[in-house]
Amino acid sequence: MTDxxxxxxxxxxxxxxxxxxLLDDKYRKQxxxxxSPRRLVRFYQIExxxxxxxxxQAVSQxxxxxxx
Numbered sequence: 001m002t003d004x005x006x007x008x009x010x011x012x013x014x015x016x017x018x019x020x021x022l023l024d025d026k027y028r029k030q031x032x033x034x035x036s037p038r039r040l041v042r043f044y045q046i047e048x049x050x051x052x053x054x055x056x057q058a059v060s061q062x063x064x065x066x067x068x
Contacts, residue, residue: 001065
C-alpha cells in the first residue's frame with residue numbers, strides 16, 4: 001500500500017464519520033420532540049451498539065495491512 005492510498009483511505013473514513021455526526025445531529029432534534037430525553041439516550045445507546053456490531057463484522061473480513 002502506498003502512502004497516498006493510505007492517506008486517501010484515512011481521509012475517506014474520517015469524512016464518513018463526520019457525515020454520520022452531522023446526520024445524527026440533524027435527526028436528534030426531530031427525535032427529541034418525539035421521545036423523552038431518557039428514551040432518546042437509550043435509542044442512541046442501542047444504535048451505537050448495532051453500529052459497532054456491523055462495523056466489527058465488516059472489519060473482520062478485511063485483511064490487516066502488513067507491517068513494514
